[in-house]
Amino acid sequence: ELLYDVARHFTAKVMEGQHVLVSAGPTFEAIDPVRGLTNLSSGKMGFAIARAAHEAGARVTLVAGPVGLPTPRGVARIDVRSALEMKAALEAQAPTASVFVSAAAVADWRPATSQQEKIKKDGTGQVPTLSFVENPDILAGIAASPRARRRELFCVGFAAESHDLQTHAQAKRARKGVPLLVGNIGPETFGKDDNALLLVDEQGVQELPRAGKLPLARQLVAEISRRLPVVVAA
Protein backbone atom coordinates (compact mmCIF):
# COMPACT_ATOMS: atom_id res chain seq x y z
CA GLU A 1 0.00 0.00 0.00
CA LEU A 2 2.87 2.36 0.82
CA LEU A 3 4.47 1.51 -2.52
CA TYR A 4 1.18 2.25 -4.23
CA ASP A 5 0.93 5.64 -2.53
CA VAL A 6 4.50 6.44 -3.61
CA ALA A 7 3.77 5.34 -7.17
CA ARG A 8 0.62 7.43 -7.26
CA HIS A 9 2.50 10.42 -5.87
CA PHE A 10 4.96 10.34 -8.76
CA THR A 11 2.39 9.69 -11.48
CA ALA A 12 1.45 12.69 -13.61
CA LYS A 13 -2.11 13.67 -12.65
CA VAL A 14 -3.37 13.75 -16.23
CA MET A 15 -6.80 12.57 -15.08
CA GLU A 16 -7.23 15.06 -12.24
CA GLY A 17 -10.85 16.20 -12.00
CA GLN A 18 -12.16 13.38 -14.21
CA HIS A 19 -14.69 10.74 -13.18
CA VAL A 20 -13.64 7.61 -15.04
CA LEU A 21 -16.20 4.82 -15.35
CA VAL A 22 -14.76 1.42 -16.26
CA SER A 23 -16.56 -1.84 -16.98
CA ALA A 24 -14.62 -5.08 -16.62
CA GLY A 25 -14.89 -8.85 -16.73
CA PRO A 26 -17.39 -11.17 -18.38
CA THR A 27 -21.11 -11.28 -17.80
CA PHE A 28 -22.92 -14.45 -16.75
CA GLU A 29 -26.25 -15.10 -18.48
CA ALA A 30 -28.31 -17.54 -16.43
CA ILE A 31 -29.84 -20.62 -18.05
CA ASP A 32 -31.17 -21.96 -14.73
CA PRO A 33 -30.26 -21.37 -11.06
CA VAL A 34 -26.76 -22.80 -11.50
CA ARG A 35 -25.87 -22.84 -15.19
CA GLY A 36 -25.12 -20.03 -17.54
CA LEU A 37 -23.33 -18.69 -20.55
CA THR A 38 -20.13 -16.75 -20.01
CA ASN A 39 -16.76 -16.06 -21.59
CA LEU A 40 -13.10 -16.30 -20.72
CA SER A 41 -12.56 -12.62 -19.88
CA SER A 42 -10.57 -12.44 -16.65
CA GLY A 43 -11.28 -8.76 -15.97
CA LYS A 44 -7.55 -8.07 -15.59
CA MET A 45 -7.35 -5.41 -18.31
CA GLY A 46 -10.34 -3.45 -16.98
CA PHE A 47 -9.08 -3.65 -13.41
CA ALA A 48 -5.64 -2.43 -14.58
CA ILE A 49 -7.29 0.51 -16.37
CA ALA A 50 -9.27 1.39 -13.23
CA ARG A 51 -6.07 1.33 -11.21
CA ALA A 52 -4.11 3.37 -13.78
CA ALA A 53 -6.88 6.00 -13.97
CA HIS A 54 -6.89 6.32 -10.19
CA GLU A 55 -3.08 6.65 -10.14
CA ALA A 56 -3.50 9.46 -12.68
CA GLY A 57 -5.74 11.39 -10.30
CA ALA A 58 -9.24 10.42 -11.44
CA ARG A 59 -12.22 9.43 -9.37
CA VAL A 60 -12.88 5.90 -10.61
CA THR A 61 -16.00 3.72 -10.60
CA LEU A 62 -15.51 0.11 -11.67
CA VAL A 63 -18.51 -1.99 -12.70
CA ALA A 64 -17.34 -5.61 -12.60
CA GLY A 65 -18.84 -8.87 -13.81
CA PRO A 66 -18.20 -12.07 -11.83
CA VAL A 67 -14.42 -12.19 -11.32
CA GLY A 68 -12.39 -12.92 -8.21
CA LEU A 69 -9.95 -10.01 -8.57
CA PRO A 70 -9.20 -7.65 -5.67
CA THR A 71 -10.56 -4.11 -5.99
CA PRO A 72 -7.84 -1.60 -6.91
CA ARG A 73 -7.09 0.78 -4.06
CA GLY A 74 -9.23 3.91 -4.00
CA VAL A 75 -11.61 2.60 -6.67
CA ALA A 76 -15.39 2.34 -6.08
CA ARG A 77 -16.55 -1.09 -7.25
CA ILE A 78 -20.04 -2.27 -8.21
CA ASP A 79 -20.43 -6.02 -8.76
CA VAL A 80 -22.95 -7.28 -11.31
CA ARG A 81 -23.68 -10.61 -12.95
CA SER A 82 -25.72 -10.30 -16.16
CA ALA A 83 -25.52 -7.89 -19.10
CA LEU A 84 -28.82 -6.29 -18.04
CA GLU A 85 -27.48 -5.71 -14.52
CA MET A 86 -24.30 -4.26 -15.97
CA LYS A 87 -26.30 -1.94 -18.22
CA ALA A 88 -28.34 -0.63 -15.28
CA ALA A 89 -25.23 -0.02 -13.15
CA LEU A 90 -23.36 1.76 -15.95
CA GLU A 91 -26.32 3.92 -16.95
CA ALA A 92 -26.73 4.99 -13.33
CA GLN A 93 -23.09 6.18 -13.26
CA ALA A 94 -22.75 7.60 -16.79
CA PRO A 95 -24.50 10.95 -16.12
CA THR A 96 -21.71 11.97 -13.69
CA ALA A 97 -18.80 10.40 -15.59
CA SER A 98 -16.46 12.24 -17.98
CA VAL A 99 -14.76 9.13 -19.39
CA PHE A 100 -16.27 5.67 -19.96
CA VAL A 101 -13.96 2.77 -20.78
CA SER A 102 -16.00 -0.24 -21.79
CA ALA A 103 -13.54 -3.06 -21.14
CA ALA A 104 -16.10 -5.68 -20.10
CA ALA A 105 -16.76 -8.63 -22.37
CA VAL A 106 -20.53 -8.31 -22.26
CA ALA A 107 -22.39 -11.33 -23.59
CA ASP A 108 -23.94 -10.55 -26.98
CA TRP A 109 -26.82 -12.92 -26.26
CA ARG A 110 -28.68 -14.29 -23.30
CA PRO A 111 -30.92 -17.38 -23.12
CA ALA A 112 -34.44 -16.54 -24.26
CA THR A 113 -35.81 -18.12 -21.10
CA SER A 114 -34.20 -18.80 -17.74
CA GLN A 115 -35.52 -21.79 -15.80
CA GLN A 116 -36.42 -21.32 -12.14
CA GLU A 117 -35.38 -24.85 -11.28
CA LYS A 118 -32.20 -26.63 -12.28
CA ILE A 119 -32.67 -28.45 -15.60
CA LYS A 120 -32.30 -32.14 -14.84
CA LYS A 121 -30.57 -34.75 -16.91
CA ASP A 122 -33.34 -37.33 -16.93
CA GLY A 123 -31.35 -40.27 -18.22
CA THR A 124 -33.27 -40.47 -21.50
CA GLY A 125 -30.32 -39.00 -23.36
CA GLN A 126 -32.50 -36.06 -24.36
CA VAL A 127 -30.59 -32.81 -24.54
CA PRO A 128 -31.94 -29.29 -24.22
CA THR A 129 -31.89 -26.79 -27.06
CA LEU A 130 -31.20 -23.23 -26.18
CA SER A 131 -32.40 -20.20 -28.03
CA PHE A 132 -31.14 -16.73 -27.41
CA VAL A 133 -32.17 -13.11 -27.50
CA GLU A 134 -29.75 -10.33 -28.23
CA ASN A 135 -28.52 -8.27 -25.29
CA PRO A 136 -28.71 -4.48 -25.62
CA ASP A 137 -25.51 -2.81 -26.84
CA ILE A 138 -24.53 -0.99 -23.64
CA LEU A 139 -21.64 0.98 -25.12
CA ALA A 140 -23.53 2.12 -28.23
CA GLY A 141 -26.41 3.24 -26.04
CA ILE A 142 -24.22 5.32 -23.74
CA ALA A 143 -22.18 6.66 -26.70
CA ALA A 144 -25.43 7.90 -28.29
CA SER A 145 -26.37 9.97 -25.24
CA PRO A 146 -26.32 13.79 -25.62
CA ARG A 147 -23.41 14.15 -23.16
CA ALA A 148 -21.32 11.65 -25.11
CA ARG A 149 -22.17 13.35 -28.42
CA ARG A 150 -20.97 16.66 -26.94
CA ARG A 151 -17.77 14.86 -25.73
CA GLU A 152 -18.63 15.66 -22.11
CA LEU A 153 -18.46 11.90 -21.75
CA PHE A 154 -15.54 10.44 -23.72
CA CYS A 155 -16.33 6.82 -24.63
CA VAL A 156 -13.74 4.13 -25.29
CA GLY A 157 -14.65 0.70 -26.63
CA PHE A 158 -12.77 -2.58 -26.77
CA ALA A 159 -12.73 -5.23 -29.46
CA ALA A 160 -11.53 -8.79 -28.96
CA GLU A 161 -11.36 -10.59 -32.27
CA SER A 162 -9.89 -13.91 -33.22
CA HIS A 163 -9.05 -12.69 -36.76
CA ASP A 164 -8.80 -9.53 -38.92
CA LEU A 165 -8.48 -7.34 -35.85
CA GLN A 166 -7.86 -4.04 -37.62
CA THR A 167 -10.79 -4.33 -40.01
CA HIS A 168 -13.15 -5.41 -37.26
CA ALA A 169 -11.90 -2.72 -34.88
CA GLN A 170 -12.50 0.04 -37.46
CA ALA A 171 -15.97 -1.30 -38.22
CA LYS A 172 -16.76 -1.60 -34.54
CA ARG A 173 -15.67 1.97 -33.85
CA ALA A 174 -18.08 3.23 -36.48
CA ARG A 175 -20.90 0.95 -35.31
CA LYS A 176 -20.52 1.90 -31.65
CA GLY A 177 -20.10 5.57 -32.45
CA VAL A 178 -17.11 6.05 -30.14
CA PRO A 179 -14.08 8.33 -30.66
CA LEU A 180 -11.59 5.63 -29.57
CA LEU A 181 -11.68 1.89 -30.03
CA VAL A 182 -9.04 -0.37 -28.52
CA GLY A 183 -8.40 -3.72 -30.16
CA ASN A 184 -6.81 -6.70 -28.50
CA ILE A 185 -6.18 -10.17 -29.80
CA GLY A 186 -9.08 -11.76 -27.90
CA PRO A 187 -8.53 -15.45 -27.32
CA GLU A 188 -4.81 -14.93 -26.87
CA THR A 189 -5.18 -12.19 -24.28
CA PHE A 190 -8.06 -13.51 -22.13
CA GLY A 191 -6.73 -14.47 -18.71
CA LYS A 192 -3.17 -13.56 -19.59
CA ASP A 193 -1.08 -11.03 -17.67
CA ASP A 194 0.14 -9.25 -20.76
CA ASN A 195 -1.44 -7.96 -23.89
CA ALA A 196 -0.91 -5.88 -27.03
CA LEU A 197 -3.27 -3.10 -28.02
CA LEU A 198 -4.30 -1.42 -31.23
CA LEU A 199 -5.72 2.09 -30.82
CA VAL A 200 -8.14 3.07 -33.56
CA ASP A 201 -9.46 6.61 -33.80
CA GLU A 202 -10.36 9.06 -36.56
CA GLN A 203 -6.63 9.82 -37.05
CA GLY A 204 -5.87 6.21 -37.83
CA VAL A 205 -4.20 3.31 -36.08
CA GLN A 206 -1.55 3.23 -33.35
CA GLU A 207 -0.01 0.16 -31.75
CA LEU A 208 0.92 -0.31 -28.11
CA PRO A 209 3.30 -3.26 -28.25
CA ARG A 210 3.02 -6.29 -25.99
CA ALA A 211 3.58 -5.48 -22.33
CA GLY A 212 2.09 -6.18 -18.92
CA LYS A 213 -1.55 -5.15 -18.59
CA LEU A 214 -0.78 -2.47 -15.98
CA PRO A 215 1.92 -0.68 -18.04
CA LEU A 216 -0.40 -0.92 -21.06
CA ALA A 217 -3.28 0.46 -19.00
CA ARG A 218 -1.13 3.42 -17.95
CA GLN A 219 -0.24 4.13 -21.60
CA LEU A 220 -3.88 3.84 -22.56
CA VAL A 221 -4.95 6.25 -19.81
CA ALA A 222 -2.33 8.73 -21.04
CA GLU A 223 -3.61 8.31 -24.62
CA ILE A 224 -7.19 8.91 -23.46
CA SER A 225 -6.18 12.04 -21.51
CA ARG A 226 -4.50 13.47 -24.65
CA ARG A 227 -7.81 13.13 -26.46
CA LEU A 228 -10.04 14.74 -23.84
CA PRO A 229 -11.49 18.14 -24.66
CA VAL A 230 -9.55 21.03 -23.11
CA VAL A 231 -11.74 22.71 -20.53
CA VAL A 232 -11.39 26.48 -20.75
CA ALA A 233 -11.90 28.13 -17.39
CA ALA A 234 -14.69 30.68 -17.43
Place this chain on the structure above:
Amino acid sequence: ELLYDVARHFTAKVMEGQHVLVSAGPTFEAIDPVRGLTNLSSGKMGFAIARAAHEAGARVTLVAGPVGLPTPRGVARIDVRSALEMKAALEAQAPTASVFVSAAAVADWRPATSQQEKIKKDGTGQVPTLSFVENPDILAGIAASPRARRRELFCVGFAAESHDLQTHAQAKRARKGVPLLVGNIGPETFGKDDNALLLVDEQGVQELPRAGKLPLARQLVAEISRRLPVVVAA
Protein backbone atom coordinates in the same frame (compact mmCIF):
# COMPACT_ATOMS: atom_id res chain seq x y z
CA GLU B 1 2.19 -21.84 6.74
CA LEU B 2 3.54 -22.45 10.23
CA LEU B 3 -0.01 -22.43 11.55
CA TYR B 4 -0.97 -24.92 8.89
CA ASP B 5 1.87 -27.25 9.86
CA VAL B 6 0.83 -27.01 13.51
CA ALA B 7 -2.79 -27.74 12.60
CA ARG B 8 -1.75 -30.71 10.49
CA HIS B 9 0.46 -31.99 13.31
CA PHE B 10 -2.49 -32.14 15.69
CA THR B 11 -4.97 -33.60 13.20
CA ALA B 12 -5.70 -37.31 13.59
CA LYS B 13 -4.08 -39.06 10.64
CA VAL B 14 -7.20 -40.98 9.68
CA MET B 15 -6.22 -40.81 6.00
CA GLU B 16 -2.62 -41.96 6.44
CA GLY B 17 -1.58 -44.17 3.54
CA GLN B 18 -4.54 -43.14 1.35
CA HIS B 19 -4.32 -41.45 -2.05
CA VAL B 20 -7.32 -39.14 -2.19
CA LEU B 21 -8.39 -37.86 -5.61
CA VAL B 22 -10.66 -34.80 -5.54
CA SER B 23 -12.37 -32.99 -8.41
CA ALA B 24 -13.46 -29.39 -7.87
CA GLY B 25 -14.95 -26.36 -9.55
CA PRO B 26 -17.09 -25.96 -12.67
CA THR B 27 -16.20 -27.03 -16.18
CA PHE B 28 -16.21 -24.62 -19.12
CA GLU B 29 -17.69 -25.99 -22.35
CA ALA B 30 -16.49 -23.91 -25.28
CA ILE B 31 -18.98 -22.51 -27.80
CA ASP B 32 -16.29 -20.60 -29.70
CA PRO B 33 -12.77 -19.36 -28.82
CA VAL B 34 -14.09 -16.99 -26.14
CA ARG B 35 -17.60 -18.07 -25.14
CA GLY B 36 -18.79 -21.05 -23.24
CA LEU B 37 -21.26 -22.67 -20.93
CA THR B 38 -20.39 -22.91 -17.26
CA ASN B 39 -21.95 -22.86 -13.80
CA LEU B 40 -21.63 -20.96 -10.56
CA SER B 41 -19.52 -23.53 -8.70
CA SER B 42 -16.68 -21.69 -6.94
CA GLY B 43 -14.61 -24.81 -6.23
CA LYS B 44 -14.40 -23.87 -2.54
CA MET B 45 -15.94 -27.10 -1.20
CA GLY B 46 -13.64 -29.33 -3.28
CA PHE B 47 -10.57 -27.30 -2.37
CA ALA B 48 -11.55 -27.53 1.33
CA ILE B 49 -11.91 -31.32 1.03
CA ALA B 50 -8.48 -31.57 -0.62
CA ARG B 51 -7.00 -29.55 2.22
CA ALA B 52 -8.79 -31.55 4.93
CA ALA B 53 -7.69 -34.85 3.38
CA HIS B 54 -4.09 -33.65 3.32
CA GLU B 55 -4.33 -32.51 6.95
CA ALA B 56 -5.56 -36.01 7.75
CA GLY B 57 -2.39 -37.54 6.31
CA ALA B 58 -3.43 -38.49 2.78
CA ARG B 59 -1.57 -37.94 -0.45
CA VAL B 60 -3.97 -35.69 -2.36
CA THR B 61 -4.45 -35.00 -6.07
CA LEU B 62 -6.85 -32.20 -6.95
CA VAL B 63 -8.26 -31.92 -10.48
CA ALA B 64 -9.67 -28.41 -10.79
CA GLY B 65 -11.85 -26.68 -13.35
CA PRO B 66 -11.30 -22.96 -14.07
CA VAL B 67 -11.28 -21.26 -10.66
CA GLY B 68 -8.89 -18.69 -9.22
CA LEU B 69 -8.40 -20.39 -5.84
CA PRO B 70 -4.93 -20.96 -4.38
CA THR B 71 -3.74 -24.58 -4.26
CA PRO B 72 -3.93 -26.05 -0.74
CA ARG B 73 -0.49 -26.69 0.71
CA GLY B 74 0.96 -30.09 -0.05
CA VAL B 75 -1.73 -30.91 -2.63
CA ALA B 76 -0.87 -31.86 -6.24
CA ARG B 77 -3.12 -29.86 -8.57
CA ILE B 78 -4.06 -30.53 -12.20
CA ASP B 79 -5.95 -27.71 -13.96
CA VAL B 80 -8.50 -28.56 -16.65
CA ARG B 81 -11.19 -26.66 -18.52
CA SER B 82 -13.82 -28.93 -20.12
CA ALA B 83 -15.63 -32.03 -18.87
CA LEU B 84 -13.70 -34.18 -21.36
CA GLU B 85 -10.39 -32.82 -20.08
CA MET B 86 -11.51 -33.43 -16.51
CA LYS B 87 -12.49 -37.00 -17.37
CA ALA B 88 -9.08 -37.70 -18.89
CA ALA B 89 -7.21 -36.25 -15.90
CA LEU B 90 -9.32 -38.15 -13.35
CA GLU B 91 -9.11 -41.45 -15.21
CA ALA B 92 -5.34 -41.11 -15.35
CA GLN B 93 -5.21 -40.74 -11.54
CA ALA B 94 -7.96 -43.17 -10.52
CA PRO B 95 -5.89 -46.38 -10.88
CA THR B 96 -3.56 -45.28 -8.04
CA ALA B 97 -6.21 -43.61 -5.84
CA SER B 98 -7.97 -45.22 -2.86
CA VAL B 99 -10.63 -42.51 -2.44
CA PHE B 100 -12.30 -40.38 -5.13
CA VAL B 101 -14.39 -37.40 -4.05
CA SER B 102 -16.25 -36.00 -7.05
CA ALA B 103 -16.98 -32.45 -5.88
CA ALA B 104 -16.73 -30.79 -9.29
CA ALA B 105 -19.87 -29.42 -10.92
CA VAL B 106 -19.23 -31.04 -14.28
CA ALA B 107 -21.39 -29.69 -17.09
CA ASP B 108 -24.07 -32.23 -18.06
CA TRP B 109 -23.98 -31.02 -21.65
CA ARG B 110 -21.55 -29.43 -24.06
CA PRO B 111 -22.31 -27.59 -27.30
CA ALA B 112 -22.66 -30.05 -30.17
CA THR B 113 -20.18 -28.01 -32.21
CA SER B 114 -17.52 -25.55 -31.14
CA GLN B 115 -16.71 -22.76 -33.61
CA GLN B 116 -13.06 -22.10 -34.46
CA GLU B 117 -13.71 -18.39 -34.90
CA LYS B 118 -15.63 -16.10 -32.60
CA ILE B 119 -19.32 -16.01 -33.56
CA LYS B 120 -20.02 -12.47 -34.69
CA LYS B 121 -23.09 -10.41 -33.99
CA ASP B 122 -23.77 -9.28 -37.53
CA GLY B 123 -26.29 -6.54 -36.79
CA THR B 124 -29.17 -8.36 -38.46
CA GLY B 125 -30.64 -9.22 -35.07
CA GLN B 126 -30.26 -12.91 -35.92
CA VAL B 127 -29.41 -15.00 -32.91
CA PRO B 128 -27.65 -18.35 -32.80
CA THR B 129 -29.34 -21.54 -31.66
CA LEU B 130 -27.27 -23.94 -29.68
CA SER B 131 -27.71 -27.66 -29.54
CA PHE B 132 -25.98 -29.88 -27.05
CA VAL B 133 -24.61 -33.34 -26.61
CA GLU B 134 -24.49 -35.09 -23.27
CA ASN B 135 -21.15 -35.23 -21.49
CA PRO B 136 -20.00 -38.60 -20.19
CA ASP B 137 -20.84 -39.31 -16.54
CA ILE B 138 -17.31 -39.24 -15.10
CA LEU B 139 -18.24 -40.43 -11.61
CA ALA B 140 -20.48 -43.26 -12.77
CA GLY B 141 -17.73 -44.43 -15.12
CA ILE B 142 -15.07 -44.49 -12.41
CA ALA B 143 -17.50 -46.01 -9.87
CA ALA B 144 -18.14 -48.88 -12.31
CA SER B 145 -14.46 -49.80 -12.55
CA PRO B 146 -13.36 -53.15 -11.03
CA ARG B 147 -11.28 -51.41 -8.32
CA ALA B 148 -14.25 -49.29 -7.25
CA ARG B 149 -16.55 -52.32 -7.22
CA ARG B 150 -14.06 -54.11 -4.96
CA ARG B 151 -13.98 -50.96 -2.72
CA GLU B 152 -10.24 -50.53 -3.37
CA LEU B 153 -11.36 -47.14 -4.67
CA PHE B 154 -14.05 -45.59 -2.45
CA CYS B 155 -16.17 -43.18 -4.51
CA VAL B 156 -18.05 -40.21 -3.12
CA GLY B 157 -20.49 -38.16 -5.20
CA PHE B 158 -22.06 -34.74 -4.72
CA ALA B 159 -25.53 -33.55 -5.57
CA ALA B 160 -26.52 -29.90 -5.85
CA GLU B 161 -30.26 -29.59 -6.23
CA SER B 162 -32.57 -26.62 -6.11
CA HIS B 163 -35.46 -28.71 -4.66
CA ASP B 164 -36.27 -32.11 -3.15
CA LEU B 165 -32.66 -32.64 -2.13
CA GLN B 166 -33.10 -35.89 -0.22
CA THR B 167 -35.11 -37.66 -2.91
CA HIS B 168 -32.72 -36.55 -5.65
CA ALA B 169 -29.65 -37.46 -3.59
CA GLN B 170 -30.92 -41.00 -2.94
CA ALA B 171 -31.75 -41.45 -6.62
CA LYS B 172 -28.38 -40.07 -7.65
CA ARG B 173 -26.52 -42.41 -5.29
CA ALA B 174 -28.22 -45.38 -6.93
CA ARG B 175 -27.70 -44.05 -10.45
CA LYS B 176 -24.02 -43.29 -9.92
CA GLY B 177 -23.43 -46.55 -8.08
CA VAL B 178 -21.43 -44.95 -5.25
CA PRO B 179 -21.38 -45.95 -1.56
CA LEU B 180 -21.67 -42.33 -0.36
CA LEU B 181 -23.50 -39.38 -1.85
CA VAL B 182 -23.23 -35.90 -0.35
CA GLY B 183 -26.07 -33.48 -0.95
CA ASN B 184 -25.80 -29.72 -0.69
CA ILE B 185 -28.37 -27.05 -1.35
CA GLY B 186 -26.94 -26.11 -4.74
CA PRO B 187 -27.85 -22.54 -5.72
CA GLU B 188 -27.63 -21.42 -2.10
CA THR B 189 -24.17 -22.85 -1.53
CA PHE B 190 -22.39 -21.96 -4.78
CA GLY B 191 -19.73 -19.35 -4.10
CA LYS B 192 -20.57 -19.15 -0.41
CA ASP B 193 -18.11 -19.79 2.37
CA ASP B 194 -20.41 -22.02 4.35
CA ASN B 195 -22.66 -24.90 3.53
CA ALA B 196 -24.81 -27.67 4.99
CA LEU B 197 -24.43 -31.29 3.91
CA LEU B 198 -26.63 -34.32 3.76
CA LEU B 199 -24.78 -37.66 3.77
CA VAL B 200 -26.67 -40.44 2.05
CA ASP B 201 -25.41 -44.02 2.18
CA GLU B 202 -26.95 -47.49 2.43
CA GLN B 203 -27.51 -46.94 6.19
CA GLY B 204 -29.67 -43.89 5.56
CA VAL B 205 -29.33 -40.17 5.89
CA GLN B 206 -27.13 -38.06 8.18
CA GLU B 207 -26.98 -34.28 8.33
CA LEU B 208 -23.91 -32.14 8.86
CA PRO B 209 -25.40 -28.80 9.92
CA ARG B 210 -24.44 -25.48 8.38
CA ALA B 211 -20.81 -24.54 9.03
CA GLY B 212 -17.78 -23.16 7.23
CA LYS B 213 -16.71 -25.26 4.24
CA LEU B 214 -13.37 -26.22 5.85
CA PRO B 215 -14.89 -27.54 9.14
CA LEU B 216 -17.50 -29.37 7.05
CA ALA B 217 -14.78 -30.81 4.82
CA ARG B 218 -12.93 -32.09 7.90
CA GLN B 219 -16.12 -33.78 9.17
CA LEU B 220 -16.72 -35.27 5.73
CA VAL B 221 -13.16 -36.62 5.54
CA ALA B 222 -13.64 -38.23 8.98
CA GLU B 223 -16.95 -39.74 7.79
CA ILE B 224 -15.27 -41.12 4.68
CA SER B 225 -12.42 -42.62 6.70
CA ARG B 226 -14.93 -44.43 8.95
CA ARG B 227 -16.38 -46.06 5.85
CA LEU B 228 -13.10 -47.24 4.30
CA PRO B 229 -12.42 -50.97 4.29
CA VAL B 230 -10.10 -52.06 7.08
CA VAL B 231 -6.89 -53.28 5.55
CA VAL B 232 -5.71 -56.44 7.25
CA ALA B 233 -1.92 -56.70 7.20
CA ALA B 234 -0.69 -59.89 5.52
